Amino acid sequence: MRYLLIDNSNTRTKFSLCENGQLCSDIIHLSTREITHRSVTEALAGSDCTRWDGVLLCSVVPDKAKILSEALADISAKPLHQLNYQSNLGIGIDYPTPSQIGADRLVNGIAANHLYTENGSAAIVIDFGTAVTFDVISNNNYLGGVIAPGLGAMTDYLANKTALLPKITLTEPDTAIGKSTEEAMDIGAVYGYRGLVREIITELKKELPANPSIICTGGDGELIANGLKDLIHHYHPTLTLEGIKIAADLNL
Secondary structure, three states, X not given: OEEEEEEEOOOEEEEEEEEOOEEEEEXXXXXXXHOOHHHHHHHHHOOOOOOOOEEEEEEOOHHHHHHHHHHHHHHOOOOEEEOOOOOOOOOEEOOOOHHHOOHHHHHHHHHHHHHHOOOOOXXXXXXXXXXXXXXXXXXXXXXXXXXEEOHHXXXXXXXXXXXXXXXXXXXXXXXXXXXXXXXXXXXXXXXXHHHHHHHHHHHHXXXXXXXXXXXXXXXXXXXXXXXXXXXXXXXXXXXXXXXXXXXXXXXX
């Protein structure tokens, strides 16, 4: 079977094919803000992503999900499943209002449970996106988690709300004492974020069985994880797509 997998997040939307249970190496990226019927059609027309047996759409942007569904229906009449808490997830949900759980958080949980747990052991997934989310899996159930502002939100806010602070590109700091405004902002973001991650993980682990697997993904995941190697066990850049792939097998 050949599935088109779509990760429609707040900042970027990714398209990837999955064939015979394997993710294809080519991933198409579109800015979510720029998604239109035309941009989706053009992006897929220039790739191998024009033939599929079904589509699994994971979206946290409802208006863009509607555009994606309509554009894909015009390209192919094959079935499309938009993932939600009522989908076949392969895991249970231990959460009082499951309709509030973002689809991206569910597929991260699916992937973590499938790839990094054994016999109901626990896992924590950290996704560094527009927001940074911490999602907890234990006993093959999604339990909930934590949401904090993303790194980009932090740095963009400073640039937008102050007269003199610039936009910066985050890099690994060379020192803890900044010798320029840009260096000082970079240190505050990177070291400060690592402190946020460490503290949240410390508190989550108090409520979980011993030694949960800790996995991170997302745009800034590798940078932050590089300074937390004693804490984060796995960096998996395509974890969300892996979860969507598993959901496709269960729902299409």
